[in-house]
Amino acid sequence: MGKGPVKGFGVTLTIGIISSMFTALVATRVVLDMLINVGLIGSDASKRVMHLRPKANLPTFDFLKYATHAFVISWLLIIAGFGYGLTKGKDSMLGVDFAGGYSMVMKFDQSKVDEMDKASASGMREAIGKSAGIDAGQIQTQLQKDLGNGEQVLRVDFPLSDSDEDNAQNVETALNTEYGEADLERLQLDKVGPSVSGEIQKSAFFAVILALFGILVYVAFRYEYSFAVGAVIAVLHDVAMTGGWFFLSGRELNAPIVAAALTIIGFSINDTIVIFDRIRENLRMGSRGSFADVMNKSLNQTLS
Numbered sequence: 001m002g003k004g005p006v007k008g009f010g011v012t013l014t015i016g017i018i019s020s021m022f023t024a025l026v027a028t029r030v031v032l033d034m035l036i037n038v039g040l041i042g043s044d045a046s047k048r049v050m051h052l053r054p055k056a057n058l059p060t061f062d063f064l065k066y067a068t069h070a071f072v073i074s075w076l077l078i079i080a081g082f083g084y085g086l087t088k089g090k091d092s093m094l095g096v097d098f099a100g101g102y103s104m105v106m107k108f109d110q111s112k113v114d115e116m117d118k119a120s121a122s123g124m125r126e127a128i129g130k131s132a133g134i135d136a137g138q139i140q141t142q143l144q145k146d147l148g149n150g151e152q153v154l155r156v157d158f159p160l161s162d163s164d165e166d167n168a169q170n171v172e173t174a175l176n177t178e179y180g181e182a183d184l185e186r187l188q189l190d191k192v193g194p195s196v197s198g199e200i201q202k203s204a205f206f207a208v209i210l211a212l213f214g215i216l217v218y219v220a221f222r223y224e225y226s227f228a229v230g231a232v233i234a235v236l237h238d239v240a241m242t243g244g245w246f247f248l249s250g251r252e253l254n255a256p257i258v259a260a261a262l263t264i265i266g267f268s269i270n271d272t273i274v275i276f277d278r279i280r281e282n283l284r285m286g287s288r289g290s291f292a293d294v295m296n297k298s299l300n301q302t303l304s
Contacts, residue, residue: 006200006203006204006207006255006258006259006262008259009259009262009263010207010262013262013263013266060296060297060300061296061299061300062296063295063296063299063300064292064295064296074237074241077241077244077245077248078237078240078241078243078244079244080244080248081243081244081245081246081247081248082240082243082244082247084247084248085247088247088250093247093252093253094252094253094254095140095157095252095253095254095255095257098200098201098253098254098255100159100160100192101138101157101158101159101160101191101192102157102158102159102160102167102168102171102189102190102191102192103155103156103157103188103189103190103192104155104156104157104158104168104171104172104186104188104189104190105144105153105154105155105156105186105187105188105189106153106154106155106156106172106175106184106185106186106187107146107151107153107154107184107185107187108152108153108154108179108182108183108184108185109181109182109183110151110152112181112182112183113143113152115182116143116152116154116179116182117143117152119179120141120142120143120154124141124178124179125139125140125141127174127178128141128156128158128171128174128175128178130174131170131173131174131177131178132158132167132170132171132173132174133170134158134159134167134170134171138158138159139156139157139158140155140156140157140158140252141154141155141156141157142154142155143155153187154175154184156171156175157252158171160191168189172186200255204255204258207258207262208258208261208262208265211262211265212232212235212236212265215228215231215232215235215265215269216228216229216231216232219231219232219273219276222273222276223276223280227276231269231272231273231276234268234272235265235268235269235272238264238265238268239261239264239265239268242261242264243261274302275298275299275302278298278301278302279294279295279298282294282297282298282301
């Protein structure tokens with residue numbers, strides 16, 4: 001469903017999962033057989049490595065004791081972050097991928113990296129906006145490393161206008177006027193129209209929804225429905241909390257950020273599944289105490 005960086009994320013994650021399964025099912029078994037054959041582990045020689053195991057009866061940290069505090073703090077962060085993002089408006093928060101616009105890449109004299117970095121962090125947007133006649137809040141500037149030669153380049157994102165070519169030319173002229181001593185030269189100019197940005201936005205939304213639905217179905221079959229609902233709510237919470245931090249940082253939302261959110265979903269559900277497995281094992285083994293005690297025990301065992 002995803003396009004661009006979102007699709008690239010999916011392909012990369014699939015390759016990673018297949019590689020991890022091969023390592024776990026084949027490579028780990030081969031290494032284990034080798035260790036047994038050379039006598040590093042086994043009946044008599046096992047003492048050579050058994051001391052590396054975690055101690056039995058480790059003290060149990062009461063995670064659920066702080067559940068309410070963590071809940072309140074995290075949701076305050078989420079509300080503050082998204083509230084701040086809404087006050088700034090979509091023009092300031094949405095990147096070129098979603099709002100449409102231009103993305104210009106400029107190379108410059110590498111001896112001026114520190115000066116350009118400082119300018120980008122301080123007043124470059126205001127300087128460009130004033131010279132080009134664009135709202136500074138709709139301009140994004142950042143230094144990036146060119147993967148081809150390792151040099152730093154300047155990327156400037158800015159919105160479309162009624163006369164797009166004039167808009168791009170005005171920004172380039174403003175950069176050369178304000179930072180001419182850096183010997184700026186345009187390397188790339190990409191345009192994302194409103195229809196393309198809308199399609200990326202739509203596909204990214206459906207990719208995330210389908211991912212969450214797939215998780216819900218999988219966990220419901222693997223465990224039970226209540227576990228599945230808890231897992232999806234936890235994943236949504238993790239993504240929302242990351243979003244809160246993200247919006248508070250003042251950065252723009254674009255397709256690579258959606259791919260990053262999918263990464264967080266993947267890691268979050270992986271941790272959840274591992275802990276669910278341990279909870280289910282402890283319940284089957286008849287662990288003593290309340291369900292909260294079983295959860296605390298499972299969390300501590302998973303960490304060790």
